[in-house]
Amino acid sequence: MSSMLPGAPWLLAHRSMIKTNQPCKISLQGNDFVLWVDAAGEIQALPNACPHMGAMLSAGWCKQGKVVCPFHALQFDGAGCTVLPGSGQQTLPLLQPLKLIIQNDFIWSYGQHEPVMPIPSILNEIASDYKFIGMTGEYNVQTDLLSMLLNMHDYNHQNGTHRPLFEIEEVLFDRFVDEGYHSDAYYRMPRAQTSLSDLFRNPALLAMPKTLTAHLENFFPALVIFHGTTFFGKFKQCHIFVPESEAHTRTYVLVFGQTNSFIGKIALRALRSNMLQLVDQVVQQDADILHKIYPGTPQKIKLNNEVGMDWVHRNFEHFPQIVIPK
Ligand code: FES
Ligand SMILES: [Fe+2]
Numbered sequence: 001m002s003s004m005l006p007g008a009p010w011l012l013a014h015r016s017m018i019k020t021n022q023p024c025k026i027s028l029q030g031n032d033f034v035l036w037v038d039a040a041g042e043i044q045a046l047p048n049a050c051p052h053m054g055a056m057l058s059a060g061w062c063k064q065g066k067v068v069c070p071f072h073a074l075q076f077d078g079a080g081c082t083v084l085p086g087s088g089q090q091t092l093p094l095l096q097p098l099k100l101i102i103q104n105d106f107i108w109s110y111g112q113h114e115p116v117m118p119i120p121s122i123l124n125e126i127a128s129d130y131k132f133i134g135m136t137g138e139y140n141v142q143t144d145l146l147s148m149l150l151n152m153h154d155y156n157h158q159n160g161t162h163r164p165l166f167e168i169e170e171v172l173f174d175r176f177v178d179e180g181y182h183s184d185a186y187y188r189m190p191r192a193q194t195s196l197s198d199l200f201r202n203p204a205l206l207a208m209p210k211t212l213t214a215h216l217e218n219f220f221p222a223l224v225i226f227h228g229t230t231f232f233g234k235f236k237q238c239h240i241f242v243p244e245s246e247a248h249t250r251t252y253v254l255v256f257g258q259t260n261s262f263i264g265k266i267a268l269r270a271l272r273s274n275m276l277q278l279v280d281q282v283v284q285q286d287a288d289i290l291h292k293i294y295p296g297t298p299q300k301i302k303l304n305n306e307v308g309m310d311w312v313h314r315n316f317e318h319f320p321q322i323v324i325p326k
Contacts, residue, residue: 137283233259
């Protein structure tokens with residue numbers, strides 16, 4: 001269980017990912033849940049197995065704010081109660097709701113564990129200053145949480161894993177600021193000239209400077225924010241991680257943008273879907289390499305700038321105790 005860090009907060013979804021009256025399945029730490037938005041706009045969450053004969057409630061539908069089981073159509077309210085057909089009797093709760101913590105459009109949960117660390121406030125700050133552009137790059141990767149996080153904090157894989165997209169020639173690492181569960185990484189990545197065929201495939205590459213400047217802000221364990229600047233303004237790529245089980249990790253990216261100029265607004269609107277598509281490609285490349293790693297291979301070589309991965313290893317090892325380096 002410890003590999004899924006019990007007691008850490010997980011961002012299960014952004015509200016835009018949950019359609020009204022459409023049950024959806026969310027997996028967290030080995031358990032499946034059904035989430036839906038009820039009549040009052042409240043988000044409800046129950047274990048996904050129907051207490052009658054185990055059908056997946058997420059495969060059902062919504063009716064008058066309740067979730068309806070697809071097998072025999074029993075209806076469950078957010079408290080896990082149903083009304084028995086025939087007698088018309090309301091039952092006691094038969095399912096224990098999953099506790100959600102809703103902040104703005106962010107749907108957080110500690111799963112079935114007691115909190116051992118607070119929810120970071122950074123997403124609320126971003127949401128108040130930036131416009132939500134969209135969600136992209138959602139993948140269920142067949143890998144454990146630790147491997148997923150190591151990939152995200154590996155500053156040397158840009159010119160391998162992501163080379164086919166950005167033509168990155170090298171990674172110039174500037175600085176890593178380690179403050180326990182929070183850290184900042186700063187580096188630059190000079191790129192070869194974007195080829196015409198790449199541009200044709202994705203015009204958003206036009207907005208990429210010759211040298212990509214990266215500032216990653218890391219919140220252990222579940223959140224990495226890429227602070228970016230393009231010619232039309234600033235953007236934030238928020239990478240989210242959710243341990244679905246020991247062997248599966250879900251990731252997705254929430255993109256926020258800010259522009260003050262008229263041209264910037266037009267460019268942002270025009271390139272919105274290209275931008276989301278570009279981020280999607282990046283995450284897809286990460287998911288792809290994670291499927292091509294032999295797990296547990298002893299590491300006999302250490303490269304420069306593996307400091308982000310050292311940060312992940314240390315925090316994992318000592319969780320939930322925060323170790324602040326001297
Ligand atoms: S299995 Fe859900 S109502 Fe029968
Ligand atoms: Fe990556």
